[in-house]
Amino acid sequence: MSEIKGDEILLRVEKIKKHFMPHLTLAQSLAAGGKKRVVKAVDGISFDIKRGEIFGLIGESGSGKTTMGKLVMKLITPTEGRMFFEGEDVTFLEKMASKTYRTKVQMIFQDPYASMNPRFKIRDVLTEPLIIHKIKGSRDERDAMIAKALIEVKMTPPAEYMARYPHMLSGGQRQRVATARTLILNPKMLVADEPVSMIDLSTRAEILHMMKEVQRDMNLTYLYITHDLSTARYFTDRIAVMYLGRIVEMGKADDIIDNPLHPYTRALIDAVPEPQTGKVDIVKELPISGEIPSPANIPVGCRFHTRCPYAKPECSSLPEPELEDVGGGHLHACRRYKEI
Amino acid sequence: MDSILKVENLKMFYHTSKGAVRAIDDISFELKAGETLGLVGESGCGKTSMGTSILRMPTAPGRYESGRIYIDGQDVIPMPEKDVRKSIRWEKIAMVFQGAMNCLTPVYTIGRQMLETLHEHREMDDKQAVELISEYLQLVGLPSEVMGRYPHELSGGMKQRVVIATALFLKPKIVILDEPTTALDVIVQAQIINLLKKLKSTFDLSFIFITHDLALEAEVADRLCVMYAGKIAEIGPNSSIYGARGALHPYTEKLLQATPLLHKKVDNLSFIPGTPPDLIDPPKGCRFNPRCHKVMDKCRTDEPPLIEIEAGHQVACWRCTK
Numbered sequence: 201m202s203e204i205k206g207d208e209i210l211l212r213v214e215k216i217k218k219h220f221m222p223h224l225t226l227a228q229s230l231a232a233g234g235k236k237r238v239v240k241a242v243d244g245i246s247f248d249i250k251r252g253e254i255f256g257l258i259g260e261s262g263s264g265k266t267t268m269g270k271l272v273m274k275l276i277t278p279t280e281g282r283m284f285f286e287g288e289d290v291t292f293l294e295k296m297a298s299k300t301y302r303t304k305v306q307m308i309f310q311d312p313y314a315s316m317n318p319r320f321k322i323r324d325v326l327t328e329p330l331i332i333h334k335i336k337g338s339r340d341e342r343d344a345m346i347a348k349a350l351i352e353v354k355m356t357p358p359a360e361y362m363a364r365y366p367h368m369l370s371g372g373q374r375q376r377v378a379t380a381r382t383l384i385l386n387p388k389m390l391v392a393d394e395p396v397s398m399i400d401l402s403t404r405a406e407i408l409h410m411m412k413e414v415q416r417d418m419n420l421t422y423l424y425i426t427h428d429l430s431t432a433r434y435f436t437d438r439i440a441v442m443y444l445g446r447i448v449e450m451g452k453a454d455d456i457i458d459n460p461l462h463p464y465t466r467a468l469i470d471a472v473p474e475p476q477t478g479k480v481d482i483v484k485e486l487p488i489s490g491e492i493p494s495p496a497n498i499p500v501g502c503r504f505h506t507r508c509p510y511a512k513p514e515c516s517s518l519p520e521p522e523l524e525d526v527g528g529g530h531l532h533a534c535r536r537y538k539e540i
Numbered sequence: 541m542d543s544i545l546k547v548e549n550l551k552m553f554y555h556t557s558k559g560a561v562r563a564i565d566d567i568s569f570e571l572k573a574g575e576t577l578g579l580v581g582e583s584g585c586g587k588t589s590m591g592t593s594i595l596r597m598p599t600a601p602g603r604y605e606s607g608r609i610y611i612d613g614q615d616v617i618p619m620p621e622k623d624v625r626k627s628i629r630w631e632k633i634a635m636v637f638q639g640a641m642n643c644l645t646p647v648y649t650i651g652r653q654m655l656e657t658l659h660e661h662r663e664m665d666d667k668q669a670v671e672l673i674s675e676y677l678q679l680v681g682l683p684s685e686v687m688g689r690y691p692h693e694l695s696g697g698m699k700q701r702v703v704i705a706t707a708l709f710l711k712p713k714i715v716i717l718d719e720p721t722t723a724l725d726v727i728v729q730a731q732i733i734n735l736l737k738k739l740k741s742t743f744d745l746s747f748i749f750i751t752h753d754l755a756l757e758a759e760v761a762d763r764l765c766v767m768y769a770g771k772i773a774e775i776g777p778n779s780s781i782y783g784a785r786g787a788l789h790p791y792t793e794k795l796l797q798a799t800p801l802l803h804k805k806v807d808n809l810s811f812i813p814g815t816p817p818d819l820i821d822p823p824k825g826c827r828f829n830p831r832c833h834k835v836m837d838k839c840r841t842d843e844p845p846l847i848e849i850e851a852g853h854q855v856a857c858w859r860c861t862k
Contacts, residue, residue: 260725261696370815371583400582401752405798405809427725430755430800434809454805471730472802473755477782480576480762483734491695491728 209287210251210389210421211272216281218242218267222496239496241267243445244281246523249389254415254422256436256453258429258468262492264445269393269425273307274298286388303333306382310394312374316366322377323362326350329385349380352417353410372403376410383414389421396431408435429472433457438529441465444503445495447523451530461532463487463508463540502534510540544746545571545594545633545714550607552593559820563589563602565770568846571714576740576747578761578778580754580795584816586770587750588638591716594748595635596624612713630661634707635716638750639723641699644691651687654706661710676705679742680735697728701735708743716748721756733760754799758782763852766792769817769827772846776853788855790834826858834859 220239224232241264249255259265270276271283274293282291290301309315316325326346330337337345343362350358353376366374375395382390392411396404408431415422424436432439433453440450441464449462460466467488488507493499499506501516508515515536523531534540552564563586571577579587592598594609596616608615616628637643645653651673658669674684680701691699700720707715717736721729737760740747749760757764764781766774766789774781774789787793797810814831817823823830829839838858846856 260727372815401754402582402795402798402812403815404811405800406811406813409808409811429726430802433802434800434806457802468726469802471726473730473733473753473759474802475755475758475782475796475799477758477779479759480778483737484730484759486727486730486734488727489731491697 208251209248210253210285211249211423212284213248213272214246214282214284216242216245216268216271216283217279218264218271218276219279237496239494240445240498241495242271242278243495243498245442245445245447246281247440247447247450249421249423251388251421252415252419253438254412254424254436256432256439257423257425257442258427258432258439259442260427260492262444262495263442264495265425265427265442266393267445268442269307269391269423272423273305273391274301299333303385304387305389305391306385306387308375308378308382308390308392308395311398312371312378313366313398315378316374318366320366321362322350322364322366322369325366325377326362326381326384329381333385335385345384346380349384350377352383352414353377353380355380370403371399372407375399375407379411379414383418386418387420389423391423391425393425394427395424397426397428404431411435429457429468441468444492444498446503446520446533447531448504448534449530449532450523452528455528455530459530461526461530461537462504462534463510464504510536512536542573543570544573544612545748546608546610547594548608548610550593550609551605552589552598552602552607553605554589554599555601555603556820561819562770562822563819564593565819565822566607567767567770567772568607569765569772569775571746571748573713573746574740574744575762576749576760578757578764579748579750579767580752580757580764581767581773582752582812582816584819585767586819587752587767588718589770590767591635591718591748591750594716595629595633597629630657630707630710630712632712633714633716634710634712636703636707636718636720638718640703641696641723644699644702646691649688649690650694650702654687654702654709657706657709672709676709677702679708679739680705695728696724697731700724700728700732704732704735704739708739708745711743712745714746714748716750718750719752720749722751722753729756736760754795766795769822770819771827772854772856773828774853774855774857775846776855780850780853785850785853788849788853788860789828789857790832790859791828794833826856 218241220241221236257265257268271278293301327342330342347358350361355361355376396407426432436453439453439456440447443464449465460469487509490507502520505511505515521533521535523533525531548568550564550567554561554563581587604617609617611628611632654673655669673687677684677686682701721732751757761778763777765772768791773791781787787796794812800809812831825841826839826844829835844856844858846854847861848854849860
């Protein structure tokens with residue numbers, strides 16, 4: 201794949217933040233002493249995605265990975281920071297401009313059972329983007345475009361599938377249709393938020409394989425959002441591990457998994473089950489306990505120190521560590537990585 | 541070891557307007573006391589139907605056609621519903637349903653919901669009940685103040701712990717766990733698995749662990765039962781299926797190959813083309829034959845019996861009978 205991968209940066213995200221201010225009742229705001237409660241879902245994130253690359257965003261629920269995906273899709277506007285797409289500043293766009301932006305950046309949703317209108321035939325599901333983006337054409341021309349997109353995702357013969365309803369398709373087939381629906385606009389980048397988490401294991405590999413083929417054929421760029429490290433290793437080129445709205449480690453997929461530097465990444469890797477015998481009677485030792493803190497109340501200092509097995513007083517007293525490059529594009533945000 | 545649950549030639553069909561869906565079609569297996577039996581297969585292979593059937597509550601329009609289910613030596617199929625409620629369901633056998641953590645009532649506190657179960661089955665005053673609830677909450681690693689909280693105030697992992705605690709209240713011997721960690725993150729999943737292992741030894745429980753994740757099953761199941769299209773394809777000990785012997789049925793083999801490995805970089809994962817068959821009219825011969833990569837002529841006409849290949853390892857595949 202490296203031959204099609206230039207160094208051209210397709211998407212650049214710079215110190216982006218998204219803070220939500222939940223609505224409080226009068227009683228709640230009085231109790232809080234007039235202070236506003238701020239949920240810092242994304243709290244200063246920077247990364248580049250190169251053209252033709254598959255970039256994985258990994259994290260637990262509550263780490264802000266879906267909010268980050270929504271920011272990239274421009275479904276929400278950032279509180280701070282900048283975003284560049286093909287060198288153009290797209291941080292704040294007018295309504296029409298963001299519509300044009302979305303023909304270039306499309307999204308595949310998590311739940312293939314909920315992302316399609318059950319009363320639409322597959323033809324209608326795929327015509328919808330053409331109508332929304334006012335792509336002119338006769339019925340025959342549109343049908344030809346739809347057929348092309350369906351062939352692209354290996355749904356053949358396309359005419360047969362076009363006449364079906366979503367409930368007549370399996371989860372895997374629906375996710376193919378969802379991919380075809382994005383491809384019909386000839387996008388440059390796809391945001392895939394847990395595209396296979398609701399699909400059976402046996403078909404999961406098939407969908408990822410199909411997405412990889414489409415990516416190669418059309419020189420697409422993916423932002424793959426997931427909590428599943430094992431599919432990320434198979435599917436992505438680079439990975440960024442998120443914790444509470446920040447990236448704690450970023451680098452090539454193989455480097456991150458074979459040589460994790462941040463204690464959080466290590467914990468994630470240790471927790472993944474592997475299909476090997478001899479582990480039934482063992483209670484797995486988990487390096488970290490508890491659950492992810494609320495993004496409304498982020499710990500001071502390194503935000504991971506409350507759960508970190510290696511935390512020292514300095515981790516909470518000193519300011520938060522920034523991402524540091526250890527070479528080969530492998531970045532981490534742990535000041536004690538050498539000792540642990 | 542004694543068997544605590546024995547299923548014999550069980551058939552349970554869903555009677556729909558289009559015909560009978562053969563969800564459980566002649567299945568026999570045993571669960572030994574203190575054992576964890578893993579039940580795996582794709583969606584639509586009858587895993588959950590198996591769970592509800594054992595609990596003697598097949599979802600309508602499901603009906604038992606034939607067969608027996610012995611729980612602690614007692615055949616539960618002919619028993620009247622009243623007796624099942626009184627002495628079997630939740631008393632001897634409990635189930636944590638798929639997505640159960642999302643089925644907690646949002647308008648009641650956790651304590652009140654847990655109290656309901658106790659009031660239904662045990663005569664005790666509120667003070668005793670509250671004590672018992674707080675004891676069980678602590679057992680699953682939650683502080684007792686969780687009793688006063690509402691489900692939306694808890695995380696997914698905490699809700700799952702509440703559901704597990706509720707299932708264990710009446711001291712059942714068998715617990716059926718249907719995808720108990722599917723919606724959870726890896727770290728929380730590992731915490732829940734550890735908790736289940738701990739509870740299992742504390743209470744001398746036997747588990748039936750239903751999931752489609754073969755990697756997870758390797759960490760919990762003593763024996764693995766692979767279901768395909770309402771039948772058992774393979775049943776064998778963890779040490780054979782995940783060990784040197786390997787899986788024998790092509791279906792298990794393919795499922796294992798489709799499992800992504802974290803510590804091994806592969807360029808192409810294999811997958812099983814197609815989907816599980818329509819169980820109103822299942823394929824002739826071996827039900828897996830249209831999707832099998834090792835199919836022979838015989839597979840298309842004759843159904844393979846479940847035969848023992850080595851001690852405790854049974855397979856239903858014509859290739860293994862030679």
